[in-house]
Each structure stands twice: as structure tokens, then as C-alpha cells.
Amino acid sequence: MTAAEHVEEGPTSEHPLLIGTSPKTITDHLFPEDRTRFNADYESALDDARRTYDLTGVHQVVEHWRQVAVLQSDPASFRESVRAVAEIVTGVPTPQGESFEVTRQKAGM
Structure with a gap:
């Protein structure tokens, strides 16, 4: 078998995103x-494109x-980033126990 004939098959290491x-x-x-927000934005963009x-x-x-x-894709890191942005935007620490959705709203994310 030549090198050209030998092709390794298996999972690729490429990130799916x-x-x-x-x-x-x-x-x-x-x-x-x-997902709902993405779908709405995507549908709106498709409508504009049509x-x-x-x-x-x-x-x-x-x-x-x-x-x-x-x-x-790294949920813990994402949540920490959102929290940090919210603190920068508001100028105050994020209260313990605050819901993630409220923190995201403060961060504008």
C-alpha cells in the first residue's frame, strides 16, 4: 500500500463552530x-434577504x-464573563443569588 492509498479515517479534531x-x-x-432569539434574528434576516x-x-x-x-461552549466561563460585564456596566458587584437572566440583561448580553 502506498502512502497515497493509506488514509486514516476517524473523528476530526475540528471544532464544530x-x-x-x-x-x-x-x-x-x-x-x-x-435558540429562540437566534431563530427570530435569523428569520428576520432571511425575510430582509428575500x-x-x-x-x-x-x-x-x-x-x-x-x-x-x-x-x-464553556458555560461556566461564559457565565463568569457575563457577570464581569454586568459589574463593569453597572459599576456595582453582581448580588449573590441574582438570576443569570437578570445579570445578562444588565450586561446587555
Whole structure:
């Protein structure tokens, strides 16, 4: 067998959320509460694209939410980042026991 004939098959080490991934893959990696927001943004961008024949908005929405999904792939780190941003935005420490949704609203995330 030559080197050209020998091809290793198996799982790849590529991250599933690389640039160019599908909207389906992005939704699968978002927190459940963000899937609805992604779907609404995506549908709105698709509606605009149908009217304008311009996919720029679709690409922007997909890339924005892909980046969010990448951040959320480490949930503990994402939650800590949201907490830190909320503290920067409000200028006060996040109260213990505050719900994550409230903290996200404060952070604008």
C-alpha cells in the first residue's frame, strides 16, 4: 500500500463552530434560552434577504450567533464573563443569588 492509498479515517479534531458552520449547528450549541432569539434574528434576516436579494444581513446574524455559541461552549466561563460585564456596566458587584437572566440583561448580553 502506498502512502497515497493509506488514509486514516476517524473523528476530526475540528471544532464544530468554525467559521462557515451551519445555522443548525449554531442552534445546537446555544443555550436553550438563546435558540429562540437566534431563530427570530435569523428569520428576520432571511425575510430582509428575500426582499433585497442581499445576504449580508444573514451572514452577519449567523456570524454573531456563531460567536455567541463559541463563548457558550464553556458555560461556566461564559457565565463568569457575563457577570464581569454586568459589574463593569453597572459599576456595582453582581448580588449573590441574582438570576443569570437578570445579570445578562444588565450586561446587555
